[in-house]
Amino acid sequence: SQEPSVLGPSRQAAAGLGLRDWNRRSIVVVPIVIHNIVEGVACFAGKRESGFGPSEKHFAQRLSSTLSLAWENETLHQAQRDIADVLQDTLLTLPEHLAGVAYAGLHRSATEAARVGGDFYDLVDLGDGRVGITIGDIVGKGIDAAAMTSLARSSIAAYAYEHDSPAKVMSLANRAIISSDPETLLTAFYGVLTVGDGRFVYCSAGHPPPFIVNGAGLVSKTNTTSPMLGLPAELRYIDEQCDLDAGGKLILYTDGVIESRRGAEFFGEERLMSFGGTVGGRSPGVVIKALLAEVGEFTGDRFNDDIALLCVERLPNKGINRGSPHE
16 A cells, blocks of 8 residues: 555554654655555654644655656656667667778767667668668657667668669658658668779668768769658659769768757858868778767757768778778
């Protein structure tokens, strides 16, 4: 029972509460109950011979309920944090190694409270010297949004093994997303890099355009010509193509980069392109750390949206490279 118990001096020893040591004559004990299990008690001791009145016992009972609810909420919140951490790791995990490419990914949450955002990235070994490269950003945050983010990421990866055309992959992923939740909207970029000759075929579904820094330091943007995902299934998705030189880098990002602000001023694409000109011979891990630092310096380390960054470099010589997704 959650009813408060009033113990007089004659029951002190049985209660084991040491009233004599406290110089108290009565006590109210209320349980702290979590999921029908008593996890603790709250005790109120008094000197009055008459003990506690009805209003005081009522207060103790209400306090017990409040403490029980707070404890239960904290337990639930911790469980949600644990789930969030697992989900976030899943959405931002990259393969241990891929042939012919070096790579690194990085994610920065806008706030500690938003442990699971809608940003994701992925690299997939498609065989025959081809690598599938994905980045995306779902509208919304939290565990529900993360579930849809997981669906989008896994759908793109699954269809990537079946179809060579990124546009076809996007179209099929769009149908899967609409079938699961017609209210979900997201931007995404998916491309296939042929490591041997540097041919890169891609489809950008409303996503901020990744940019390419080729071996000579030339910076160029990719094209965004297809609609975002979650819109009517009859919309058309288009393949685009460019080349990535040996030693060239593809830098992908979510809109948290270009929409980062200092007052009314945005970081913007122009600063991003200028940064690309400074990449030089830096490794992918160093590149994305430097870009995040530059955005942080611009904003005073105040981020209004999550940021995801992915950098993929085509190595001059084919081989195995061990990339770290969290460099």
